[in-house]
Amino acid sequence: MSLFASQRTEFLHHSRTAPEQFTHTQEWWLPNQTQVVVHAAGIIEFIPSEYEKGKGSHVLYSCGVHGNETAPIEICNDLVEALLAQTVTLTVRLMVQFANLPAMDIAQRFISENMNRLFCGAHEPQHNAERVRAAQLEQLTIAFFAQADDPSICYHYDLHTAIKDSAYPRFAVYPFLHDKAYSKAQLLWLAKAGIQAVLFSESPTTTYSYFSSLQCSVHSFTVELGKVKPFGQNDIADFAQARTALFDLVSVDSSHVTDSSLQGATDPSLPVLFRIKQMILRHAEDFKFHFSDDTPNFTAFNQGDVLASEYDEYGALLQSYTCVQDAEAIVFPNANVTLGQRALLTVVPVTEQECTFDV
Ligand SMILES: [Zn+2]
Known part of the structure; x- marks a missing residue:
């Protein structure tokens, strides 16, 4: 079995098709003095020639x-x-x-x-x-x-x-x-x-x-x-x-x-800035959105609009989730997540002035 260090090309391909080439860390230097460290299948590090320990961007x-x-x-x-x-x-x-x-x-x-x-x-x-x-x-x-x-x-x-x-x-x-x-x-x-x-x-x-x-x-x-x-x-x-x-x-x-x-x-x-308003979790097997599957991310709804509902095994409504303000938009809807996980985020616009920046 050859190690990746002997081939040094098509890293992702070898990682996917021959993970046995990556059982331990491999290191070498390229002719341009860049150090290569392969930590595992799919995980590779490059250290440039002028790198000083600890210094510079990582x-x-x-x-x-x-x-x-x-x-x-x-x-x-x-x-x-x-x-x-x-x-x-x-x-x-x-x-x-x-x-x-x-x-x-x-x-x-x-x-x-x-x-x-x-x-x-x-x-x-x-x-x-x-x-x-x-x-x-x-x-x-x-x-x-x-x-x-x-x-x-x-x-x-x-x-x-x-x-x-x-x-x-x-x-x-x-x-x-x-x-x-x-x-x-x-x-x-x-x-x-x-x-x-x-x-x-x-x-x-x-x-x-x-x-x-x-x-x-x-x-x-x-x-x-x-x-x-x-x-x-x-x-x-x-x-x-x-x-x-x-x-x-x-x-x-x-x-x-x-x-x-x-x-x-x-x-x-x-970029346009948003903050997260609601994180809606799926609690029941029967969990439905009130908007169509092809509704794009960042589609805005109005206060009071029902976004999602969940029902018990007899079809009785357990809980509904509604917009709490106008211009509240949906992101990452996924009704098929595991119970207890996030099925939907809602976001609202926020201005630059409302944010605390480091400068
Ligand atoms: Zn992803």
Whole structure:
């Protein structure tokens, strides 16, 4: 059996088809003096030649936490192959994680359960592959960022695509920061990457971006780059802006993510901002939305509109969920989640002046 270190190309392909090549850590140097560290199948780190221990930006791109969200997987795969082929030269320390490899193979969101509800310790007990993988991702992410001296120049973008159409096809979730201020520079960078809207989460969750934000104190976001499509069917133009931003962040001087360098950007306006108003959980087997399946994300409703209802086994109404204010919009509706999990978020617009920024 040959190890990946002897092949050094098609990392994602080998990770998916020959995981036995990745039973222990493999390290080597590329001719351009970039160090490569393969931690496990689907998890690879690049350390540029000029890297000084602890110094500079540290960037983590995770993708495929949902296995069928292919566009970010394809972008990250292109980046990894370009780095291995030395057609792109790295300027930051970078880790790329292809998270749910078995789910990619069956073109499904997950095998046993939604991996993006398994962080912050929610992977215990580890009775399926997704829980084992979530724990491994947590360990490697902590170890990766622990080597950085300054968490304020550390970044984790957990890259996804949404199931549904959206009034804002490209949007990001800013995890709950507890008492910390939001980073305006990060919102401007997201805008530059083509992100049209940002949701401020206001409570702890078990998502990957909340985990790294909380445990590693780094800038962290769940980023929805567009709509989910099968491998090979993504329109490259739809993702060009995000792809360029993700490549530029790691392969040109990363000082361009600071405020000063963004002042000259062609479009310095922030994305549209929302905060989460309601998190509606599914409690009953019989759970129904009162809007059609093809209603896009960010569709707004009015105060008093009924969004969802649940019924007991005899069809009697148990509970209804209504909008509490006008212009309350729906995001991430999914009536098929496991009982006790989030079936719907509602969001309301928030102005820049209402937010606490770090500058
Ligand atoms: Zn996703």
